[in-house]
Amino acid sequence: MLLRVRRDQLCVGMYVHAIEGSWWLHPFWRRRFLIEDERALELARDGGAEMFVIDTDRGGAPVAEVEVDAGAPASAPVQKRPPPARRIESEEERQARELERAAALVQESRAAVTRMFKEARLGKAVRPADVGPVVEQIAEQVFNDASALIRVTRLKRKNEYTYMHSVAVCALMINLGRKLRLPEETIREIGMAGLLHDIGKMSVPDAVLMKPGALSDQEFAVMRDHPVLGHDLLKADSEMSAIALDVCLHHHERVDGNGYPFGLTAEQLSIHARMGAVCDVYDAVTSNRCYKSAWTPGDALNRMKDWDGHFDPGVLDAFIASIGIYPTGTLVRMRTNRLGVVLGTLDRSTDRPLVRCFFAITDRELTRLDDVEASSTLRGDGIVGVEMGEAWFGSRWSRMLGMILANQRPIIADDTALKTAC
Numbered sequence: 493m494l495l496r497v498r499r500d501q502l503c504v505g506m507y508v509h510a511i512e513g514s515w516w517l518h519p520f521w522r523r524r525f526l527i528e529d530e531r532a533l534e535l536a537r538d539g540g541a542e543m544f545v546i547d548t549d550r551g552g553a554p555v556a557e558v559e560v561d562a563g564a565p566a567s568a569p570v571q572k573r574p575p576p577a578r579r580i581e582s583e584e585e586r587q588a589r590e591l592e593r594a595a596a597l598v599q600e601s602r603a604a605v606t607r608m609f610k611e612a613r614l615g616k617a618v619r620p621a622d623v624g625p626v627v628e629q630i631a632e633q634v635f636n637d638a639s640a641l642i643r644v645t646r647l648k649r650k651n652e653y654t655y656m657h658s659v660a661v662c663a664l665m666i667n668l669g670r671k672l673r674l675p676e677e678t679i680r681e682i683g684m685a686g687l688l689h690d691i692g693k694m695s696v697p698d699a700v701l702m703k704p705g706a707l708s709d710q711e712f713a714v715m716r717d718h719p720v721l722g723h724d725l726l727k728a729d730s731e732m733s734a735i736a737l738d739v740c741l742h743h744h745e746r747v748d749g750n751g752y753p754f755g756l757t758a759e760q761l762s763i764h765a766r767m768g769a770v771c772d773v774y775d776a777v778t779s780n781r782c783y784k785s786a787w788t789p790g791d792a793l794n795r796m797k798d799w800d801g802h803f804d805p806g807v808l809d810a811f812i813a814s815i816g817i818y819p820t821g822t823l824v825r826m827r828t829n830r831l832g833v834v835l836g837t838l839d840r841s842t843d844r845p846l847v848r849c850f851f852a853i854t855d856r857e858l859t860r861l862d863d864v865e866a867s868s869t870l871r872g873d874g875i876v877g878v879e880m881g882e883a884w885f886g887s888r889w890s891r892m893l894g895m896i897l898a899n900q901r902p903i904i905a906d907d908t909a910l911k912t913a914c
Contacts (some may be wrong), residue, residue: 500535503542504529507551508536512543524632526551535676540633587836588845592638594644597633598659601626605687606655613694620684620736627662627683627805634666639836643897646778646786650875653782654701657775662686664771664815668807671814672763678735682764685739689768692722692740697871698755704782716752717802719744735764743768748801758804766804770796771810773803773908783861785890790833818845818866821893823879826866829853831879833896835863847875850896851884861901 494509502508506527527533536544546553604626612618633641645660651653665686669679693701696718700711707715723741726732742765745751747758751769758766771794780786787795793812796803818824818834824847832849849862857893881889892902 493553495546495548495553495592497544499539499542499544499547502527502536502546503552504532505552507547508544509547509550510545511539511541512545521827521884523527525635542621552639586644587637587640590633590640592645594633594637594640597629597641598644601630601659601662602652602655606652607660609655609658609691609694612691612725617679618688618691618726618732619729620731620733623687627666627680627687630662631660631666631680631683632686634663634670637669637836638663638814639816639820642815643836645775646897648839653779658687658690660775660779661689661768661771662776664811666769668767668771668811668814671810672767672807681733681735682739682767684733685736685764685768686771688722688726688736689739689743689772690718690722691725692718692720695721702782706783716744719753735762738762739764739768741765743772745769745820746802747804750801760796761765761804763804763807764785766807767811770803770808774811785887788821788823788881788893789815791880793819816845818875821897823881823884823893824866824875825853825877825879827874829875830859830862831884832864833893835897845875848896848899850902858902861899869878 504527508523508525508527516797525532527536541650554718587891608618608622613739628640641663642660645656645663662683663686666683669682674682696715700707701712703711723737726740727739741753742756742761745756745761745765746769747761747766749755749757768885774792777787777792777795778789812819816836820836822834824832824834824846826849828849830849830853831851835846835848845866847864847866849864850859851857852859864873875904880894885892895902
C-alpha cells in the first residue's frame with residue numbers, strides 16, 4: 493500500500509516510492525529507494541522535499557494506514573514492521589521483468605529526447621526541469637539493473653541514432669558515476685550531461701548528420717562545431733548544470749591534446765569531461781551507424797584500450813569494470829564448445845554472466861537459444877574466450893546479434909553457406 497508521510501515521520505527501514513516536489517530540489521538521483529541507514533535518513537529529512545510517499549509492501553509502515561490522496565493530511569506516527577512474506581522471484585523472472593521495464597523506459601525516454609531535441613532545433617531553450625524526470629527514470633533503471641538498460645539501448649535503428657545515443661550515454665554516465673563512487677548530486681548532473689551532450693547536432697544540417705558515406709573535409713569541419721553549438725544552446729538557460737555545459741563542450745577532447753574543439757590536455761579536462769569521452773565513444777562504436785556497422789562490446793573495449801592518448805586510462809578501466817568483465821553483447825566461446833552472447837550478470841556479480849548460447853561449434857550449426865549461467869569454476873559451463881562475430885558470420889553478424897539479444901533465434905536462409913563460411 494502507498495502512504496503519504498511528512499519528512500519528520502520517515503525512519504530507517506521505510507521504502508520511499510515517490511518524493512513530492514521538484515526532482516531538482518532533493519539530494520537523491522532516484523525517487524524510489526530503501527532508507528537503509530541513518531545517513532540515508534538524514535539526507536531524506538534534510539533535503540528540500542516536505543512530503544514522501546512510502547510503499548508499505550516493501551518497507552516499514554505507519555500505525556494508521558491511509559490510502560494515498562493528494563489532499564489528505566499526513567498519516568500518524570510511524571511504526572516499523574517487516575514487509576509481508578512474498579514469493580521469491582527467480583533470477584530468470586527478474587531478468588525478464590527488468591528487460592521489459594527497460595524496453596518501456598527506453599521507448600518513453602527516446603520520445604522525450606526526440607521532442608526536446610527537435611524543439612531545440614526550433615530555438616526553444618532546454619530547461620533542466622524538463623530534463624530531470626527523464627534522467628531520474630534512467631537512473632532508477634540503472635540502479636535496478638544496468639545491464640538490462642544497456643542491452644536495450646544497443647538495439648537502436650540507424651535513423652534514430654542521435655536520440656537513442658543520448659539515452660544510452662546518460663545510462664552509461666550514471667553507471668560509471670556509481671562505479672567511481674561520486675556523490676549522488678553529482679551523479680544526477682552527469683546523467684543530465686550524458687542526455688544533453690550531443691544536442692549541438694540539432695544545429696548541424698541533416699545532409700551532414702545523416703550522410704551514409706565519409707564526410708568531406710568541409711563537412712567534417714561543420715560536424716566538429718557541434719560541441720560549441722550545443723554549449724551555446726544549453727547556456728541559454730541560466731539554471732543549466734555546469735557539469736552538463738562542461739561535458740557538452742569537451743566530450744570530444746583527448747587527454748593527449750589532439751581532440752576538439754580546443755585541443756585541451758588531461759590536466760585541463762574535468763573528470764566529467766573525461767567520463768563523457770569514454771561513454772560517448774563506446775556507445776558510438778558499438779552502434780550501427782549510417783556509414784558503418786557496429787563493433788562488438790568486447791572488440792570495442794579492446795580497441796579503446798589500444799588508443800594511446802585518447803582516454804584517461806583510470807576512467808576507462810573504471811568504465812570497463814562498470815559494465816562488467818564481459819559487457820552485454822559480447823560473443824563468447826563456452827566450455828561446451830558453443831558460441832553465446834552475454835546478456836548481463838546474475839546478482840550484479842561481474843564474474844557470473846548470463847550467456848545466451850545459439851551455435852554449436854563442432855557441428856557448425858545454429859541451435860535453439862539456451863540461457864546459461866557461466867560458471868567461474870571448472871564445474872559447469874564456463875567462458876573460455878571472447879570471439880569476433882564478423883570472423884564467424886561475416887556481415888550477417890550485426891543482424892544476428894540484434895535477433896539474439898531480442899530472444900529471437902537467428903534464421904539464415906542458406907545453412908550450407910553458413911557452415912562453409914564458419
